[in-house]
């Protein structure tokens with residue numbers, strides 16, 4: 001994900017930090033004088049600006065290059081519940097740890113991939129069983145897996161990917177088909193030729209990834225290589241969680257894996273809390289809430305769904321809007337140093353434009369860095385810079401120059 | 413005794429950030445009810461004083477949203493900070509009102525000057541996205557305080573209808589507020605409902621209300637929006653009368669309830685296009701045909 005230059009930078013910085021304590025010369029830099037007590041009596045390093053600069057550099061390196069990502073994903077989670085999942089080298093058992101990771105993964109998956117669908121298939125007794133159908137509600141999956149957490153028999157990768165392929169072949173062509181296998185066993189017990197099954201997955205454009213718990217297995221590696229997936233083996237519990245969570249953000253689009261298309265969608269209104277209506281999905285009289293299809297005015301209980309009457313895809317527009325900050329990122333703020341800090345307009349730029357906190361000045365009592373937005377030229381403090389780029393994704397200054405430019409120029 | 417209890421717990425101490433719509437294009441046109449800006453402003457001033465009187469730990473910050481700019485009008489924490497050396501008796505409610513009024517006059521003059529070279533009247537709106545972003549930055553500063561910070565919330569008193577072109581920025585602010593669990597309350601004094609603020613209060617767990625009679629604004633503010641977050645669970649507050657989940661199209665910035673969504677980047681369009689103007693994806697390519705154009709961005 002990182003470009004080559006960024007990588008070099010990070011490594012250089014790592015090397016500097018990794019110097020052993022006894023290798024550094026302390027007498028010269030008198031580092032103890034850099035410590036100071038703050039209001040609550042804790043020790044603090046005085047050169048705040050330097051620290052902040054380093055942190056900003058790390059954050060910028062992590063942001064990396066912008067990769068186009070296909071966001072509508074249909075993913076089957078293949079969970080190995082064979083005998084091997086009962087082993088207790090992870091606490092309380094491999095199975096228990098996997099269930100916790102899957103729970104976190106499912107929530108994160110829907111947060112990062114609005115409109116995407118997920119289903120769970122379990123592997124036990126040599127067969128594959130579809131535990132939950134593809135759907136957009138995280139709670140159903142989590143509940144179903146928790147209720148069926150028993151392990152027995154052997155695992156069959158072939159059965160699992162064949163079942164997943166059959167189900168994934170029915171979904172629309174614009175979507176990305178994926179499977180993620182969480183594999184505890186060291187062997188697979190298949191009824192036929194697994195290489196043939198792998199080939200069929202490849203032909204169906206299904207991206208298969210595997211996270212192993214025990215050791216690297218040739219057939220898993222082959223499966224991932226052939227289908228463009230990712231194979232990794234966990235060495236510890238936290239490592240396992242990291243590896244599984246890596247699959248939550250959308251993968252880089254493989255050029256041919258899905259066809260771009262314009263999908264017709266409706267953005268239904270939510271009904272009043274005290275309205276009574278007949279829902280089309282359950283055929284029951286429901287009180288309060290619910291969403292009304294803008295096309296045929298039918299009432300549905302949950303989003304996203306397809307309208308049962310007119311077939312329009314109904315989504316919640318905030319769900320879509322969650323990913324828009326990727327499309328229109330806030331420009332990286334530049335640091336102002338020394339005399340350039342205020343350009344003589346000191347009274348105007350004394351306070352941070354976002355939080356009204358005093359900004360650092362050469363010789364002033366506040367230390368730290370002073371940042372300027374390249375688009376609106378407003379000045380910000382270090383904390384606001386972090387908050388704006390990590391959570392808010394809006395520059396308050398840019399929003400204020402002229403609100404008409406709020407949606408950035410699309411020709412650009 | 414009750415004051416001692418409220419001092420001990422921080423969950424009923426509020427830090428209220430009020431976003432005030434002072435857009436001259438809204439208040440300049442005669443409202444049907446004859447509710448003038450002077451009346452509106454008086455009601456809000458009394459409300460601010462009331463919140464500060466409810467608990468001496470309460471904080472109020474006022475941000476004005478104008479036609480293009482927005483600015484901090486008043487911050488009770490900042491005033492207290494500078495006045496701590498002086499006699500506490502200086503801070504009479506009257507002086508607070510005059511400070512706010514003076515700041516407001518300065519702001520409206522500046523806003524008007526900046527506005528002359530901009531769009532015609534029918535393209536006017538209030539700067540909700542800018543003031544929400546500012547309010548959230550300020551709230552982050554409150555939350556960074558090491559010792560039991562007060563519970564922050566945002567109250568938006570809006571008059572002008574929504575500006576569809578602010579859609580993405582407003583939604584970004586709403587999600588950020590949701591992540592740090594800051595409720596956004598909304599009180600609409602204009603004639604139209606605000607879809608943005610309905611969504612904001614629905615997503616962040618705030619209260620949305622459009623008073624049927626704006627002349628009674630102060631009563632609505634006091635009964636509904638003055639209570640702290642802890643006490644809200646004991647009250648019968650207005651229930652949501654539905655949420656308008658319509659979105660704005662990227663091509664014309666129109667509000668739509670049905671549209672076309674790009675399957676690659678989720679951009680919304682009101683009409684069918686040949687290619688996505690945001691990510692460059694081409695929609696005419698048949699499956700198995702030529703490769704989709706890879707955008708350079």
Ligand SMILES: [Zn+2]
Nearest residue numbers: 279281282301
């Ligand atoms: Zn239903």
Ligand SMILES: [Zn+2]
Nearest residue numbers: 293296307310
């Ligand atoms: Zn319908």
Ligand SMILES: [Zn+2]
Nearest residue numbers: 352355381384
């Ligand atoms: Zn700041």
Ligand SMILES: [Zn+2]
Nearest residue numbers: 373376395398
């Ligand atoms: Zn800016």
Ligand SMILES: [Zn+2]
Nearest residue numbers: 661663664682
């Ligand atoms: Zn349009």
Ligand SMILES: [Zn+2]
Nearest residue numbers: 674677688691
């Ligand atoms: Zn697109």
